[in-house]
Amino acid sequence: DVKVTQSSRYLVKRTGEKVFLECVQDMDHENMFWYRQDPGLGLRLIYFSYDVKMKEKGDIPEGYSVSREKKERFSLILESASTNQTSMYLCASRHNRRGNTEAFFGQGTRLTVV
Amino acid sequence: RKEVEQDPGPFNVPEGATVAFNCTYSNSASQSFFWYRQDCRKEPKLLMSVYSSGNEDGRFTAQLNRASQYISLLIRDSKLSDSATYLCVVNKPGPYGNKLVFGAGTILRVKS
Numbered sequence: 001d002v003k004v005t006q007s008s009r010y011l012v013k014r015t016g017e018k019v020f021l022e023c024v025q026d027m028d029h030e031n032m033f034w035y036r037q038d039p040g041l042g043l044r045l046i047y048f049s050y051d052v053k054m055k056e057k058g059d060i061p062e063g064y065s066v067s068r069e070k071k072e073r074f075s076l077i078l079e080s081a082s083t084n085q086t087s088m089y090l091c092a093s094r095h096n097r098r099g100n101t102e103a104f105f106g107q108g109t110r111l112t113v114v
Numbered sequence: 115r116k117e118v119e120q121d122p123g124p125f126n127v128p129e130g131a132t133v134a135f136n137c138t139y140s141n142s143a144s145q146s147f148f149w150y151r152q153d154c155r156k157e158p159k160l161l162m163s164v165y166s167s168g169n170e171d172g173r174f175t176a177q178l179n180r181a182s183q184y185i186s187l188l189i190r191d192s193k194l195s196d197s198a199t200y201l202c203v204v205n206k207p208g209p210y211g212n213k214l215v216f217g218a219g220t221i222l223r224v225k226s
Contacts (some may be wrong), residue, residue: 033214043158045214107157
């Protein structure tokens with residue numbers, strides 16, 4: 001059974017804190033993604049990693065950074081959390097092949113910044 | 115303009131109805147397309163890929179019109195369990211790999 005696991009389902013952090021969201025996949029996928037999902041806006045791509053130590057900015061990278069030191073793990077870092085980063089964060093992974101390869105998602109982390 | 119646009123709904127339909135969702139995309143270089151389903155408070159899951167010739171999976175039919183940059187999903191004989199948000203997803207090619215671009219989703223509520 002394929003699996004993408006996010007470290008926390010719910011997090012509450014204070015403004016200004018450094019926040020780490022962890023994601024691990026067991027499918028040997030090359031590509032990993034971090035999205036945030038907000039009502040009415042859908043899923044928006046924050047960062048994308050296409051290989052170990054390789055990353056590319058998505059549509060809304062400001063205020064975030066990422067780390068991919070091992071193939072199976074992709075971390076999202078909020079350098080100094082702000083209230084407008086309160087959101088649902090979803091990690092996904094997929095093979096890097098041509099064609100219609102399925103992306104698998106973690107269960108999501110609901111982050112509240114107070 | 116958003117890269118992937120969908121009618122947000124909600125679509126409220128009775129059981130047994132046929133319902134269709136539409137989606138348009140702006141990047142003509144996109145080659146792969148998908149419909150994902152997301153249940154309330156759950157992660158998105160692949161419903162079906164969309165092929166050029168159109169494809170069917172049971173009660174679900176997906177169509178692609180490349181010339182108009184338009185994708186559709188048809189659900190026949192709706193069930194209560196079909197109630198969910200349906201996400202139109204487009205594969206956006208890039209120099210290092212393909213990114214998935216999501217529409218905001220269409221909410222479907224099937225009522226008895």
